[in-house]
Amino acid sequence: MSRLAVAHVDIASLAFNHARLRAMAAPARLMAVIKADGYGHGLERVARALHGADAFGVAAIADGQRLRAAGHRERIVVLSGPDGPDDLSELRRLDLEAVIHHDSQLRWLEAESVGAPLRIWLKVDSGMHRLGFAPGRVTEVHARLSRLPHVHREIVLMTHFAASDEFGKSTTTMQIDAFEAATRGLAGPRSLSNSAGLLGWPRARGDWARAGGLLYGLSVVEGKTGADHGMRPALRLCTRLIAINRVGRGESVGYAGAWTCPEDMPVGIAAIGYGDGYPRSAPSGTPVLLGGREVPLIGRVSMDLTALDLRQAPDAQVGDEVVLWGPELPAERVAAAAGTISYQLTCGLTRRVLFMEA
Numbered sequence: 001m002s003r004l005a006v007a008h009v010d011i012a013s014l015a016f017n018h019a020r021l022r023a024m025a026a027p028a029r030l031m032a033v034i035k036a037d038g039y040g041h042g043l044e045r046v047a048r049a050l051h052g053a054d055a056f057g058v059a060a061i062a063d064g065q066r067l068r069a070a071g072h073r074e075r076i077v078v079l080s081g082p083d084g085p086d087d088l089s090e091l092r093r094l095d096l097e098a099v100i101h102h103d104s105q106l107r108w109l110e111a112e113s114v115g116a117p118l119r120i121w122l123k124v125d126s127g128m129h130r131l132g133f134a135p136g137r138v139t140e141v142h143a144r145l146s147r148l149p150h151v152h153r154e155i156v157l158m159t160h161f162a163a164s165d166e167f168g169k170s171t172t173t174m175q176i177d178a179f180e181a182a183t184r185g186l187a188g189p190r191s192l193s194n195s196a197g198l199l200g201w202p203r204a205r206g207d208w209a210r211a212g213g214l215l216y217g218l219s220v221v222e223g224k225t226g227a228d229h230g231m232r233p234a235l236r237l238c239t240r241l242i243a244i245n246r247v248g249r250g251e252s253v254g255y256a257g258a259w260t261c262p263e264d265m266p267v268g269i270a271a272i273g274y275g276d277g278y279p280r281s282a283p284s285g286t287p288v289l290l291g292g293r294e295v296p297l298i299g300r301v302s303m304d305l306t307a308l309d310l311r312q313a314p315d316a317q318v319g320d321e322v323v324l325w326g327p328e329l330p331a332e333r334v335a336a337a338a339g340t341i342s343y344q345l346t347c348g349l350t351r352r353v354l355f356m357e358a
């Protein structure tokens with residue numbers, strides 16, 4: 001069977017966004033965050049496009065294994081660090097760096113007696129209350145790590161923001177203050193900002209920025225698209241129309257009859273659904289592009305198929321290309337309609353989608 005749902009990943013856009021983010025971050029260095037399979041764009045593909053990155057950020061050691069296996073020699077930071085004591089030797093073997101955020105990890109390190117110096121990113125909980133040591137513990141933890149001969153002498157001090165995409169809110173200012181107070185006088189580079197931090201919080205530039213979303217041309221800032229920040233969306237999700245039917249006034253379309261035709265009208269069926277990762281929560285009215293024109297999705301998104309209102313596209317033909325999101329239709333608009341964020345759309349694409357590089 002041919003595969004109609006295709007994700008085109010534009011390598012040049014990834015490289016463009018990377019260069020732009022590096023310039024924005026300078027003189028700080030930039031960690032290119034490529035966790036979750038490069039936000040769904042493909043881990044190895046993204047790493048190749050970002051060759052020479054100052055560092056890559058991944059969520060799991062398994063991602064580091066894949067990157068090393070593909071021959072990447074860049075610095076790689078495992079953002080949640082070791083999951084057990086045995087992970088320490090694997091981190092060293094692959095020359096991966098570890099975020100240390102919890103006492104259990106500290107104890108595993110202290111229980112070691114040998115090993116090449118492991119590079120550590122010490123995570124401070126400045127207020128998000130997800131991962132990290134409480135501010136009052138940071139001096140002690142830093143001292144304990146600094147004492148270990150098998151820990152690299154340069155320890156990066158890092159924190160993560162809970163609401164840096166809300167530029168008017170004081171949450172981030174308070175987090176920056178808490179981080180600065182907790183780390184005052186401690187040696188080591190600082191790393192605070194994610195994509196939104198880089199955009200909205202120059203005070204939090206530090207020595208290392210960590211960008212994910214913007215690398216892919218995606219935004220989490222309410223009402224803004226990646227392009228609004230000067231980035232190029234790197235992924236275009238396409239499929240084709242496989243049927244056009246005339247449906248009578250008063251007839252309902254799709255599961256649960258969730259949409260009823262207000263008049264006799266053409267209904268297109270596109271070969272895409274939640275089985276491909278298109279969100280089932282996308283309601284009637286969600287925009288879809290057909291021949292460069294927006295048409296509304298109608299009824300329930302099903303596993304393999306999605307219905308479109310073709311009243312504004314009278315020339316549509318079976319076989320026409322349908323764009324679900326991409327540079328011409330920001331993923332942020334689809335995400336907003338579906339009650340989610342653009343990151344989840346790209347991360348959620350399934351193995352059924354054929355990935356192609358453009």
Ligand SMILES: *Cc1c(COP(=O)(O)O)cnc(C)c1O
Pocket residue numbers: 033035079160193194195196210211212213214220
């Ligand atoms: C995912 C992640 C980032 C990147 O966040 P974006 O909003 O995608 O830029 C940065 N730092 C940490 C610790 C992360 O987990």
